[in-house]
Amino acid sequence: MSATEAAGFRTADDVPEDLRVDLAGLLLSLADNKRLLGMRYAEWLLGAPTLEAGIACSAMAQDEWGHSRILYAMLKDFGKDPGQLEHEREAEQYLSIELLDGPPAEWSGLVALNFLLDTALSVQIESLKESRFEPLHYKVRKILEEERFHFEHGRGWLARLAQTPAGLKSLGGALTPVWQSCLQWFGAPDGGLIARLSEAGISDAGPDELRARWLSRVGPMVTEAGLGLAESDDGSAWRSIIDPDWSKWDSARRRSGDGAVNAETLAAVRGDKNRAMLMD
C-alpha cells in the first residue's frame, strides 16, 4: 500500500491500534536518540578544536533538543505524558542506540556521531515526509531544514580530519563501530516496526531501503576520505563492507546489547539536579 493510495490519518486516534503502538515506538526512539545526541553535541560546546566548531555544536545541540521536544510533545496524542517521558523514565526505558550510552572519547568520535548517526536519524525522519500520519508533515520539514547543516558540519569535519595521517587514523577507529551500529539501527530486514510502518504507508521505506538511502548519502564521502567502509560499482548504489550483526539486536529497544545510557547522562538529560529544587 502506498501513502498516496491510502487515506491519511489526521490524528493519532485515526490510526489503527497496532499501527499506533508502532508509530509511537518510532517517534519515541527518534526523540530519545535526538535528546541524547543533543547532549553529546553540547559536551563539545567548550573544547572543540576551533571556536567555530564549538558554536556549531551549541547550535546542533539546541536543534536536537528542539526536535526531541517536538517529538515528545507529539506523543501526547498517543496517550503518553511528555513530562513523564522527558523526566521520569529509567535508563532501560530509553529507546536509544548503544552509541549514545556514554560520551565519545575524542573529537573524531563526535564527528562519527554527527556524520553517520545524525544522518541515519535524518534518513529515518525523511521517510515520514509524505506519511499517512499527516501531523508529521510540517514537523518533518522543519527538522530536515535544520539537519541540512548538521550534515554539512559532519562531512566538512570528516574531510578535514582525513587530511592528516593522525586525523585519518583517529577517524578510522571512531567511524567503524558507529558505522556498524547505524547499519543495524534501521532494523532487521525480516520485520520489526520499521517494516510494518512502511507496509502501512506511515513511512515510505523499510529497513533495507533505509539502509540503502543512508549508504548512498554517507558512502561517497567516507570513501573519498580514504576509509574502506563502503564500495560502489557505478557510484550510485553503495554497499557496506561490514555486515550488520543481528546477534545482539533487540528490536523492542531498537539497540544492540543489553546496556543502557549511563547514570551521569541520564541525570543530565532528565534534569534531575535542577528539578529536585523545584519539587515540594
Add this chain to the structure above:
Amino acid sequence: MGHLSGEYLYEIFARQKREDRLEHIGTISAPNAALARAYAWQTYDEQKWFEMVVAPREAFEAVNRDEEPFTLSPAEAR
C-alpha cells in the same frame, strides 16, 4: 588574524527577502566549503535569511586597489 594550517577565510553574503540585494554580512574561517556553509548558517543566525551564500576570500579580484580585498584599516593594508 592567526590561522590554523588548512583554514581559509570565507566571505558571507545574505539577504532577508527575495527583493533585497545580497549584502556582505561577515567573514568566517573554515577548512572547506561544507564547514564554511555550516558555520556561516549557525553563526549568523540572528536573522531569518531568505538566502545566504559564501565564497572563499581568495576568489575575489581587487579592481581598483592593489591591497588585499576586504582590508578594513590602513594598518592592515600591505
